[in-house]
Amino acid sequence: MTAPLIPLNDGHFLPAVGLGTYQIRGGQGVDQVLTAIQDGYRLLDTSTNYDSEGIVGEAIRRSGLPRSEFFVTTKLPGKYHHYEDALMMIQESLFRMGLTYVDLYLIHWPLPKRGLYTEAWQALVDAQKLGLIRSIGVSNFEPEHLDTIIEATGVTPAVNQIEIHPYWVQERMVAENKKRGILTEAWSPLGRGNDVLTKSVIQELAEKYHKTPAQIVLRWHHQRGIVPIPKSRNLQHQRENLTIFDFELSQTELERINLLEKADGRIDDQDPNEYEEFD
Numbered sequence: 001m002t003a004p005l006i007p008l009n010d011g012h013f014l015p016a017v018g019l020g021t022y023q024i025r026g027g028q029g030v031d032q033v034l035t036a037i038q039d040g041y042r043l044l045d046t047s048t049n050y051d052s053e054g055i056v057g058e059a060i061r062r063s064g065l066p067r068s069e070f071f072v073t074t075k076l077p078g079k080y081h082h083y084e085d086a087l088m089m090i091q092e093s094l095f096r097m098g099l100t101y102v103d104l105y106l107i108h109w110p111l112p113k114r115g116l117y118t119e120a121w122q123a124l125v126d127a128q129k130l131g132l133i134r135s136i137g138v139s140n141f142e143p144e145h146l147d148t149i150i151e152a153t154g155v156t157p158a159v160n161q162i163e164i165h166p167y168w169v170q171e172r173m174v175a176e177n178k179k180r181g182i183l184t185e186a187w188s189p190l191g192r193g194n195d196v197l198t199k200s201v202i203q204e205l206a207e208k209y210h211k212t213p214a215q216i217v218l219r220w221h222h223q224r225g226i227v228p229i230p231k232s233r234n235l236q237h238q239r240e241n242l243t244i245f246d247f248e249l250s251q252t253e254l255e256r257i258n259l260l261e262k263a264d265g266r267i268d269d270q271d272p273n274e275y276e277e278f279d
Contacts, residue, residue, distance in 0.1 A: 018043030020231030057097030086123035167265035189228035
């Protein structure tokens with residue numbers, strides 16, 4: 001099974017579910033990504049800061065599938081926001097993966113205290129013109145950050161990848177992205193270690209639809225127009241996470257899941273206006 005495709009604002013298409021590779025590394029990581037590819041994953045999400053770019057490239061080569069079948073995402077670390085640094089880092093990521101282009105390249109965090117994200121965005125715009133990147137986007141950007149780069153360059157991001165799960169529903173940001181024609185992706189869509197999958201409403205819906213709790217939450221994302229990027233080393237879980245397109249939650253059920261939101265629901269309290277990436 002492969003995920004259906006969703007159109008981006010630049011004419012490209014993104015698979016509706018991706019595989020996250022945070023903390024997936026080494027030879028074992030190559031095997032895990034390769035198995036995911038064999039099960040149907042085509043959207044592979046990595047980052048320079050995850051130290052998993054190499055295994056993603058290697059898994060693609062070992063798969064024997066054409067490069068054109070994959071949608072590879074990687075991200076710019078905060079320490080490379082200066083224009084020339086960003087251009088060099090984009091090339092470095094391609095060398096690490098052994099690819100000639102990346103399908104989607106994101107600025108990982110805005111780091112507004114440093115005030116360089118517009119410069120970084122210009123580098124992505126120019127790298128796209130050079131053919132190094134197919135689609136360009138951002139991650140963890142708030143509305144004011146989005147408007148700043150759009151006004152400065154005239155180019156709207158194709159994607160904004162943000163933290164979303166039932167404890168951090170993000171209705172405001174999903175609406176803000178949609179208003180600008182930006183697709184929302186969700187990192188840590190299952191809550192990364194919190195107890196959301198054990199909640200009674202999730203358990204009840206899992207039993208009703210004969211699905212796992214994770215499949216219920218991923219379907220919740222999908223029906224909200226969000227592309228979730230679940231990470232799992234477990235091969236069975238990888239397979240299950242892709243099998244969410246054969247049932248549908250009601251509007252009432254979606255709203256019941258929304259009610260799980262918490263005022264302090266962020267996993268690591270990473271406020272994009274304050275967070276200094278990996279410092």
